Amino acid sequence: MAVDPDKLTEIIRATVDLYRAGEHGLLRLVTRYLATGIDTPGWAIERLAALGQLRRAGQDILDSISDELAETVLQAVANAYAAGGASVLEEIPTELSAGAAAGAAATAVVPRSAAMEALAQALVQDIGARHSNVLRHITDVYRRVVAEGTAASIAGGLTRREASQLTYARLVEQGVVSFVDARGRRWRMSSYVEMAIRTVTQRAAVQGQVDKQRRLGLPFVVVSNEAQECERCRPYEGRVLRIGSGPTGTIEVAHQTTGEPVTIDVRATLDDARSWGFQHPNCRHSVRSYLPGITRLPRQPTADPDGDAARQRQRAIERAIRRWKERELAALTPAAAAQARARVVLWQGQMRQHLAANPTLKRLSYREQIGAGSAPR
Incomplete structure (x- = not known):
């Protein structure tokens, strides 16, 4: 894996x-x-x-x-x-x-x-x-x-x-x-x-x-299926890539165990995919070995609009929690500290409700701490 x-x-x-x-x-x-x-x-x-x-x-x-x-x-x-x-x-x-x-x-x-x-x-x-x-x-x-x-x-x-x-x-x-x-x-x-x-x-x-x-001697990989994939990575999600030089597109190769010919679709080489934006900074996509005739590819298309919306909402709540924790730490007046603390508690309640409504999500406590998140404002 x-x-x-x-x-x-x-x-x-x-x-x-x-x-x-x-x-x-x-x-x-x-x-x-x-x-x-x-x-x-x-x-x-x-x-x-x-x-x-x-x-x-x-x-x-x-x-x-x-x-x-x-x-x-x-x-x-x-x-x-x-x-x-x-x-x-x-x-x-x-x-x-x-x-x-x-x-x-x-x-x-x-x-x-x-x-x-x-x-x-x-x-x-x-x-x-x-x-x-x-x-x-x-x-x-x-x-x-x-x-x-x-x-x-x-x-x-x-x-x-x-x-x-x-x-x-x-x-x-x-x-x-x-x-x-x-x-x-x-x-x-x-x-x-x-x-x-x-x-x-x-x-x-x-x-x-x-x-x-x-x-x-394993020349192929398949790209993982990740939530919230960007437009640059979506064309490669769940697709086969070649790790070195060689033919791409629809090609015939030997079955990994029987040696019988099988037809596979190779999207691109790994280097070419990277040159077109795959695995950009902060990309979470991984690749795993692809064994012709054995490895089963993810069902296409891989997009999950409802899941993406739920995860994006979770990220928004995490940002709000971090924001008000930071405001609390930087408070110069008791009133500002109390207001920030109340907002932290409010947003933590929102997180609990959101996770209860979307049980496939998991709470990542480190993302609710000051300094978490990986994109500029």
Whole structure:
């Protein structure tokens, strides 16, 4: 069987949790610095004077993450590659040949993949390069809250705490621990890391599977059927792909066990499918070995509109829970904290009702935590 997306989620858990905890810590840090002495007359001057301390404290948090980043990413990629290779042997019927056991023993040890290690190192460098942008944005948010909160309190008849809360809430919605990419999209740091590490480990799992299939002489794979597939992946869902070069389309090949000729439809090569958008960043599709004459393909078409709608509603509820948990953490007034807590409870109730009405869905508690989600706003 192919490597389950949930298995990959477990593989990347350490890296993603590292950044979720970091995002939580940085947001708490900024909130604490803003709230200190907020009702005293010299608050603005004192807070701006403390900016250097805030920057150093934020840098310490990011440095502690960096110390663990390389190890967690390298381990995740290695585990994904090994899982991909192991998945192939689980799909081969024992009656295929007398040499199946020998083939399993010969391929039991996964060789170190220089390409996978290079992929992991590139990801570590890419993520690490974002740290300075995140720290700069944190200090910019801090300055804006101090400046706009003070000005609004003077002009609008609000207390300084109330005015600062309004400004800070708006900036929290945009993402305090975030950066803007080259295309102008604002990413929360943890969301970017989740997207990047999921994409790389998914690719590593497929590569591990493909490498082992080549050694075993299995040239075909079939694409998994995943919920909420995008337009780029839908043409390949449940279809056969060739892992190397060779003819595609309707072709005749040997039955995997009998050797008799069978006709199969090969949609494309794996490389061509990727060049046309399959397995794009954050794609959850996997592939498994296709054995001509044995493997049964999913029924076409694979779309599930009702299931997709239910899952999309679950994602929306998860976003709402995360949003109000973040607002609660960043509250500068008791009223704001109470309102956010009430909204969290409300949306958690909505989640329970939605899952009860759609029993095929399962609750993913990690997606309700601050920093979950893998797409920019």
